[in-house]
Amino acid sequence: xxxxxxxxxxxxxxxxxxxxxxxxxxxxxxxxxxxxxxxxxxxxxxxxxxxxxxxxxxxxxxxxxxxxxxxxxxxxxxxxxxxxxxxxxxxxxxxxxxxxxxxxxxxxxxxxxx
Amino acid sequence: xxxxxxxxxxxxxxxxxxxxxxxxxxxxxxxxxxxxxxxxxxxxxxxxxxxxxxxxxxxxxxxxxxxxxxxxxxxxxxxxxxxxxxxxxxxxxxxxxxxxxxxxxxxxxxxx
Numbered sequence: 001x002x003x004x005x006x007x008x009x010x011x012x013x014x015x016x017x018x019x020x021x022x023x024x025x026x027x028x029x030x031x032x033x034x035x036x037x038x039x040x041x042x043x044x045x046x047x048x049x050x051x052x053x054x055x056x057x058x059x060x061x062x063x064x065x066x067x068x069x070x071x072x073x074x075x076x077x078x079x080x081x082x083x084x085x086x087x088x089x090x091x092x093x094x095x096x097x098x099x100x101x102x103x104x105x106x107x108x109x110x111x112x113x114x
Numbered sequence: 115x116x117x118x119x120x121x122x123x124x125x126x127x128x129x130x131x132x133x134x135x136x137x138x139x140x141x142x143x144x145x146x147x148x149x150x151x152x153x154x155x156x157x158x159x160x161x162x163x164x165x166x167x168x169x170x171x172x173x174x175x176x177x178x179x180x181x182x183x184x185x186x187x188x189x190x191x192x193x194x195x196x197x198x199x200x201x202x203x204x205x206x207x208x209x210x211x212x213x214x215x216x217x218x219x220x221x222x223x224x225x226x
Contacts, residue, residue, distance in 0.1 A: 032212050038155075043118075043204065043217040051212075088155055100211035101170055102147075104157040 004093050006105035014113050015083055021076040021108050023091030032094040033074040034102075035065055039087045047089075050074065061085070083114045117141050120205045120218035127195060128226050134191045135221045137205030145169070146188035147206040147215065148180060157204070163188055164211065192223075200225045 007022040025031065035047040048059025055067040065076045074091060091105040120137040127133055139146060147170075148160040161180045162170040168180070177193045192199060202222050206215040 034214060036217075043219045044157075044206075044215075045217070046214045049214055090157065094212050096212075099170065101159060101162070102215060103159075107155045107157070109155070 004091055004103050004105040006089075006091050006108050008108045009106065010109045010111070012111045012113065013081060016080050017112075019076075019078045019081045019085070019110065021089055021091075021110070023074045023076065023105055025072050025074070025091075025093045025095075025103075027072075027093060027095035027097055029095060029097045031096075033065070033067060034092040034094070035059065035063070035074075035076050036090045036092060036104075037087045038090065038107075044090065047076070081110075081112050083112050086110060086112045118205055118207055118216050118218040120203075120221055122221060123219060124222050124224075126224045126226065129195055129197060131195050132191070132193045133195060133223075134189055135203055135205075135223075136187070136189045137218060138187050139205075139207040139216070140186065141207055141209075141216060143207040143209050143216070144185055145208050145211055145213075146182065146185070147208075148188065148190050149204040149206065149217075151202040151204060151220070153201070161188075161190075162211070169211070195223075195225050197225050199223060 004025045033050040036044040038044045050057045050067045058064045089108045094102045118139045145164045147162045163182045166182045179191045182188045202220045204220045205218040208215040
């Protein structure tokens with residue numbers, strides 16, 4: 001079945017550490033890729049998106065993601081995290097082959113220790 | 115001003131009751147959605163509407179009935195509530211189906 005996979009369910013790291021969250025998808029054809037963040041008790045907010053062009057995408061709050069088409073991946077990175085980055089992170093894929101339905105990965109809970 | 119607003123924020127009710135959640139967006143978007151987020155934070159789409167027309171209807175019990183009186187509103191009515199309906203329900207909107215979605219604050223539904 002077509003899906004979106006996030007490999008890490010929980011990540012714990014200290015402030016100033018680097019963060020990388022993995023995301024793989026199984027859709028063929030044209031895809032739009034997103035990372036959303038959900039801070040504790042809040043709604044989902046868009047971090048960044050990839051539609052086309054430069055596969056290295058920069059988002060808000062110092063986050064970036066790299067689209068690697070050959071690996072069907074869209075990993076999220078941040079060089080130096082802060083305590084305020086503690087949140088749940090969701091990768092999402094919108095694929096024409098899936099009727100443009102936005103499918104979310106299972107989420108990765110990130111805890112940044114001060 | 116809140117872009118996507120949904121009410122109520124919390125809903126506590128008993129099994130078997132009927133309840134509604136309302137959603138309104140002031141972004142001028144054409145497409146609106148309902149998602150269910152379970153206790154493990156897994157997000158799954160339930161419905162999407164484009165300009166008041168149903169586009170996506172996932173495998174959702176027919177106890178759930180969305181209604182879109184106009185393209186700025188998408189309400190969710192749930193009949194005969196069951197324990198398994200306990201979750202956070204998020205409304206969202208986007209300019210088009212492939213565009214980024216803006217989410218409401220969620221409605222936490224608890225069934226006693």
